[in-house]
Amino acid sequence: MMKICVLxxxxxxxxxxxxxxxxxxxxxFGVPLPGDAGTQELLRTIxxxxxxxxVAEAAAAGDVIVxxxxxxxxxxxxxxxxxxxxRVVVDCTNPLKEDFSGLALGHTTSxxxxxxxxxxxxxxxxxxxxxxxxxxxxxxxxxxxxVIFVCGDDDAHKPTVLKLAADIGFEAIDAGSLVIARLLEPxxxxxxxxxxxxxxxxxxxxxxxxxxxxxx
Amino acid sequence: xxxxIIGSGNMGTSMGKIWAAKGHKVLxxxxxxxxxxxxxxxxxxxxxxxxxxxxxxxxxxxxxLSVPWAAVPEALKAAGNFAGKTLFSCVNCLKPDFSGLEVGxxxxxxxxxVKLAPGAKMVEAIPPMAQILATDTHRLDRQQISAxxxxxxxxxxxSVASLLRDxxxxxxxxxxxxxxxxxxxxxxxxxxxxxxxxxxxxxAMKLLRDRTDAERSYV
Numbered sequence: 001m002m003k004i005c006v007l008x009x010x011x012x013x014x015x016x017x018x019x020x021x022x023x024x025x026x027x028x029f030g031v032p033l034p035g036d037a038g039t040q041e042l043l044r045t046i047x048x049x050x051x052x053x054x055v056a057e058a059a060a061a062g063d064v065i066v067x068x069x070x071x072x073x074x075x076x077x078x079x080x081x082x083x084x085x086x087r088v089v090v091d092c093t094n095p096l097k098e099d100f101s102g103l104a105l106g107h108t109t110s111x112x113x114x115x116x117x118x119x120x121x122x123x124x125x126x127x128x129x130x131x132x133x134x135x136x137x138x139x140x141x142x143x144x145x146x147v148i149f150v151c152g153d154d155d156a157h158k159p160t161v162l163k164l165a166a167d168i169g170f171e172a173i174d175a176g177s178l179v180i181a182r183l184l185e186p187x188x189x190x191x192x193x194x195x196x197x198x199x200x201x202x203x204x205x206x207x208x209x210x211x212x213x214x215x216x
Numbered sequence: 217x218x219x220x221i222i223g224s225g226n227m228g229t230s231m232g233k234i235w236a237a238k239g240h241k242v243l244x245x246x247x248x249x250x251x252x253x254x255x256x257x258x259x260x261x262x263x264x265x266x267x268x269x270x271x272x273x274x275x276x277x278x279x280x281l282s283v284p285w286a287a288v289p290e291a292l293k294a295a296g297n298f299a300g301k302t303l304f305s306c307v308n309c310l311k312p313d314f315s316g317l318e319v320g321x322x323x324x325x326x327x328x329x330v331k332l333a334p335g336a337k338m339v340e341a342i343p344p345m346a347q348i349l350a351t352d353t354h355r356l357d358r359q360q361i362s363a364x365x366x367x368x369x370x371x372x373x374x375s376v377a378s379l380l381r382d383x384x385x386x387x388x389x390x391x392x393x394x395x396x397x398x399x400x401x402x403x404x405x406x407x408x409x410x411x412x413x414x415x416x417x418x419x420a421m422k423l424l425r426d427r428t429d430a431e432r433s434y435v
Binding site for chain 2: 138141144149174184185186187189204206208
């Protein structure tokens, strides 16, 4: 069991928090207005193992801090969280332009690297930016598990983040160091583009196939 | 279909051989080693021959570009005029050490290539690893691998999709050519896993859509 601080209680944060609570973790949502109707309704439907507070309160309590904010709110959330030096931060954001038409940053840097610069000293990982919240709720497709890639520079805490993804049913794959977020963010953008622009809807995901798994 | 192939690496030759076996006419071009190119064409059978990049363009209703990013300007200069041709690019703008992409986000390899081939009906598709295409089955876990393609000309895209199906791949239309900004980096996690993380080259991504109602109702 872990104490998980989820900053943001929207579709992504709410779904991840619900899934972790269901799997025995203690979830603490950090939001600007913990008492508002939407957040209270979320707590009510999740039931036990969950609460909400300000960003600073939630961030103080978590073994892991999960960033599930819209990109424009991300810097403010990190500032409100206080000193994150030494903390494990999982960045689920995509630095989307406001009209979802593309990424505001990329290739020579990434949202995750920007987050690491803002969250001085934190052990930042990128994950959960690559599929929709509905898939995070249950990543199974006829029993096959959708893949989530995790990248980050802190090897000591990477197993923790991988386990959080596995706990809610993903195949969790270590994709390497934090600079790999430069790839995972446009990869996340592809999911968004297919779902929202190409009309595939939200009910699809990517699975990783390896020939080693095949019967010979 | 007549297919001109520019580029004689694993990707160009393994696809060309399969298409030739499927009854397409294939012309291989652009190699430093003409002997090797002739051997590739001979192995591909009576539907294959060799020539220059300019001949590949003249010959092909569709021209496959599969050269390293650094060789693109030379290859396209040798190829000449693409006006009216379907240009099917598999070029990802990989850095030489596979650590990332040379251009992106605000543009893509596909968009840069079409600037050098004015008038071409450009389609980009990012196929699975050449090491997979070089083997007997292109399936992993007995399932088809997804291959995204994008472009602005519907007929040219349909041709490319049909060729991808010939390779036993699952073609997925990712939209206009600017989608190359996404499908190019989206191919990179597999490259990173294979070469950066030591997982080997026998891996690929598939897009899943079928799921049970129980799986779909997640709350």
